[in-house]
Structure formats: C-alpha cells, structure tokens
C-alpha cells in the first residue's frame with residue numbers, strides 16, 4: 167500500500183547582497199504569525215522540487231527572478247506535530263545572485279534589507295529564529311570582505 171508523508175515541507179530563501187545584508191519579509195497582520203519577519207518562501211506544492219518552489223515563491227512574493235542554479239542549502243529547522251497534527255520542516259536556501267528589485271507584492275506585507283544585528287532584533291516565527299542564527303557567519307563574512315576592499 168502506498169503511504170504519504172505527513173510532513174509539510176516549507177522552503178525559504180536568504181537573499182544575501184554585496185553589503186552583507188539579507189532580505190526579510192513581514193507577514194500580513196491577518197495571517198498566522200502576522201506582523202513577524204520571516205525569510206521569503208512558502209509551501210512546496212505537489213509535483214514541485216524544493217528549488218522550483220523557491221523560484222516560484224520569490225517571483226510571486228517579491229517579483230524577483232532567481233535561478234535554481236544560484237541556490238545553495240544553508241540549514242533547516244523542524245517542528246514536531248502535536249498528536250494528529252502535521253509536522254513542518256523549513257529548509258533555508260541562500261542566493262547571492264538574482265535579478266530585479268524586491269517589492270512586497272502580497273497585500274499587507276513588507277520587505278526590508280537588514281544586517282546581522284538588525285535581523286536578530288526583529289520578531290520572527292519560531293522556525294525562522296534558528297535559521298537567522300545560521301546565516302550570521304555568511305552575512306558577517308561578506309561585510310568583512312566589503313570593509314577590507
């Protein structure tokens with residue numbers, strides 16, 4: 167008998183710019199985790215790969231074009247389901263190359279470019295918090311290289 171996973175896979179993207187800043191997106195007030203800042207992304211739909219889901223979500227939410235070949239894995243975080251509920255695994259990818267200028271296309275959402283310290287000061291949904299810590303070395307590495315050049 168065929169069985170299906172009860173894990174919901176959610177993908178998110180850390181867009182890292184040449185100054186060592188990352189793009190974060192504020193969730194609309196009327197949604198779950200409303201007003202909190204997260205890495206843009208969303209649920210992987212049936213028939214999609216994780217990379218395809220990111221490319222689609224970044225286009226839909228921010229109007230940016232990112233190539234699947236520019237994506238690299240950073241970390242993941244998961245939430246174990248309550249009895250009868252659905253577990254979530256949030257996979258964080260990174261990208262340093264994209265085209266376009268990010269605009270918050272979803273009504274009620276907003277976007278912000280932040281450095282590591284500014285990112286840590288923002289309220290985030292639970293799974294995004296450990297992922298934010300995981301990208302600090304990436305942001306600081308770029309910022310140091312920028313200062314040295």
Ligand SMILES: Nc1nc2c([nH]c(=O)n2[C@@H]2O[C@H](COP(=O)(O)OP(=O)(O)OP(=O)(O)O)[C@@H](O)[C@H]2O)c(=O)[nH]1
Pocket residue numbers: 176178197198199204205207208209254256291292293294
């Ligand atoms: N980024 C993030 N998402 C989380 C966390 N916990 C959690 O349940 N989620 C859920 O993971 C899903 C992320 O997918 P999404 O971004 O496409 O969801 P959405 O609510 O914006 O859109 P939807 O209208 O398609 O449901 C949401 O249902 C979100 O509430 C978390 O800690 N971080």
